[in-house]
Amino acid sequence: MFDAIVIAGRNNAGALxxxxxxxxxAMIRxxxxxxxxxxxxxxxESGIVGKIVVAGPKQLEDFLTDDCVSVVQTQYGIIENAxxxxxxxxxxxxxxxxxSDIPLLTAQAVKDFVDLSLKYDADFxxxxVSMNEVFNRFPGMERTSAQLKEGRFTGGNLFLVNPDAVPRSAQKAREFVNSRKSPLKLCRILGLKxxxxxxxxxxxxxxxxxxxxxxxxxKVKAIITKHPEIGIDVDKPSDYSIVSQYLNRSA
Structure with a gap:
């Protein structure tokens, strides 16, 4: 069994x-x-998760009442909250x-990701997910993706980490997250080549x-998963519309 953390402190001040x-x-219905x-x-429901800690506002306690779930009030960025x-x-x-913004996530996607990860020795x-998997399952869904030699992929929002590795990587991770939208800053971190x-x-x-x-x-390891739900985050109205239609059909 593994403990899990859900990052849920982002203010609803953007497109949503x-x-x-x-x-x-996190509280958007x-x-x-x-x-x-x-x-x-x-x-x-994955059957492999024990305790769940939600890093977010105290208001979440009003409806997260399961004994295995607790809320830790946070007020910083995603790295600091983690x-x-x-x-x-x-x-x-x-x-x-x-x-907290991947509501299509399934228990099977969680279990398969962990099972695949445990085959390797890594810290993170x-x-x-192949974009072909995304388009086949969710036609019309827009995702940020990158073309690699092996194909075009988008990233997911579920991670398995070695807790001992977090302190030594947190500062660099914070710099990377803060620089992700600046090509110049990314070049300084990753190198122009x-x-x-x-x-x-x-x-x-x-x-x-x-x-x-x-x-x-x-040590970082990328895990190719066939579950596009792991990378379908809701961060704009078009995402909200498609995901709402899917969940309403599944209800």
Whole structure:
């Protein structure tokens, strides 16, 4: 069994404001329940998750009443929230970390990702999904993706981490997250040659793993999953519309 952390502290101050008046994105209702509840249900139903710590606002306690779920109030960025939440879980084993905005996540996707990850020796496991899988399952869904030698992939929002590796990688991870929308800053972190190869679609998955491992000073492994739900995050109205239709049909 693994403990899990769900990052759920983001204010609803962006594009999703047009879809809901909730103050936090995790509390936006899709179908018949808040977005974060779908993620928690998938983790619980996987059969491999014990304790779940939700890093987010105190208001989440009003509906997250399961005995295995606790809320840790946070007020910082995603990296800081993850580090804070690690104080409340069992760090003698790998820990799952998920964001609260992937309501299509399934128990099978969680279990398969962990099973595949445990075949390798690494500190940080990151899921990637072929865009063909995304388009086949969710036609019309727009995702940020990258063309690699092995194909075009999008990233997922569920991670398996070695808790001991978090302190030594947190600062670099914070820099990377803060720089992700600035090509110039990314070049400084990753190197111009690497960024050019990425732009020219000449990077392979092993090259990407090696570079990120070097930058973060930990061993990173990309896990190819056939579950597109793991990478369908809701961060704009078009995502909200498609995901709402899917969940309403599934209800």
């Amino acid at each position: 404001r047009d879809c809901s008046g909730e103050f936090y994105e 899709i179908g018949n329940k808040p977005m974060v509840s779908y993620v928690i249900d998938a983790l619980k 580090v804070k939440a690690l104080e409340y879980v069992d760090t003698s084993a790998p820990v799952l970390i998920a964001t 496991f990151y899921p990637i 690497f960024v050019l190869k990425l732009i020219l679609n000449r990077l392979s998955i092993p090259e990407l793993e090696n570079k990120v491992s070097e930058v973060l000073s930990i």
